Amino acid sequence: MDQFVAMRAFVRVAQTRSFIEAARLEGLAQGTISKRVAALETHLGVQLLRRNQREVTLTALGATYYENSIRILDALNAAETQIRTDAQTPAGLVRLSLSPVLSRLIIAPLVAEFVQEYPRIEVLSFLTEQHVDIVGEGVDLAIRARHLEDSSLVASRLSSNPLSLAAAPSYLDRAGQVETPDDLSNHACVTFSRMKSAQTWRFTREGEEKEVPITSALMADQGDTLVEYAAAGAGVVMMPDWVMSSHLKSGRLVKLLPDWTPPSIPLHIVYAASTAVPLRIRLLTDFIRRNVRSRGLLPR
Numbered sequence: 001m002d003q004f005v006a007m008r009a010f011v012r013v014a015q016t017r018s019f020i021e022a023a024r025l026e027g028l029a030q031g032t033i034s035k036r037v038a039a040l041e042t043h044l045g046v047q048l049l050r051r052n053q054r055e056v057t058l059t060a061l062g063a064t065y066y067e068n069s070i071r072i073l074d075a076l077n078a079a080e081t082q083i084r085t086d087a088q089t090p091a092g093l094v095r096l097s098l099s100p101v102l103s104r105l106i107i108a109p110l111v112a113e114f115v116q117e118y119p120r121i122e123v124l125s126f127l128t129e130q131h132v133d134i135v136g137e138g139v140d141l142a143i144r145a146r147h148l149e150d151s152s153l154v155a156s157r158l159s160s161n162p163l164s165l166a167a168a169p170s171y172l173d174r175a176g177q178v179e180t181p182d183d184l185s186n187h188a189c190v191t192f193s194r195m196k197s198a199q200t201w202r203f204t205r206e207g208e209e210k211e212v213p214i215t216s217a218l219m220a221d222q223g224d225t226l227v228e229y230a231a232a233g234a235g236v237v238m239m240p241d242w243v244m245s246s247h248l249k250s251g252r253l254v255k256l257l258p259d260w261t262p263p264s265i266p267l268h269i270v271y272a273a274s275t276a277v278p279l280r281i282r283l284l285t286d287f288i289r290r291n292v293r294s295r296g297l298l299p300r
Contacts, residue, residue, distance in 0.1 A: 001036075001043060007073065008073060010037050010040055012025060014062070018055065046059075046062075047062070090118045092278065093123075093140075097139045098125065099143075099222070100222050101223045101227075114283075118283060121284070143270075144270060145267050156289055159299055160299060160300060163262040163265065166236070166248065167253065170233040171234070189236045191214075191238075193220055193221045194221065205261065218235060226239065227239055227243055227244050227247060231247045
């Protein structure tokens, strides 16, 4: 027995004093209403209604149960109404995970605009280069640079996120030019600390593929720190152009091996798959994606 369904049937009979009228108002057969009320009385172990040919009246216990039922059903209806309203009202907290450099250079200004447009939505940013467990860590939205294979996530691509190779002129004057991918084996490189100290970098050119072993001279867990290392002359860095943009424009960094293309690591905005994604999450996702593309903030 669904107790709330039976309770509603009982309340309707108590209000109309008629099983026939209660059934008509509920759009159900009289027998269905009768069975629900009888099941409720059996469940409670008491008689709630007196039945005769002319009308139905409440017993003393039935009157008490009726008053309590009204309060319970009113509270339930209010809760359901509030949930439906909240689901359609842009309000609440969005927990956003992304890298510090992506936040600083691209996303933070957009989020600031977003909360001005939707003042009842709050955004809490978790800045990390690590790939968080969205469901396990209670994150609503994440922006990730990786190839996604997790079927429990919904992903919307923000950028192809191509990588480039760069170094400071001062480093190249000291260590020599990088003219082929193989030259990298003899150069200092700066890489993410989550990578192994000895690793390989891959390149393609007109169908030709190269995989070159490199050694990390300096490591860090944040991309903008790696760029600063490289700009200071510490070695060669592989990073998206948008991360290195200011140093490339100023000349503190110069691109290397323009004919060779490192692999791209697509940038996605992702959230947990659900039959009912909250409106606030959909709004922020669409706002970021739309503005990144319309303003050309990241390469397609």
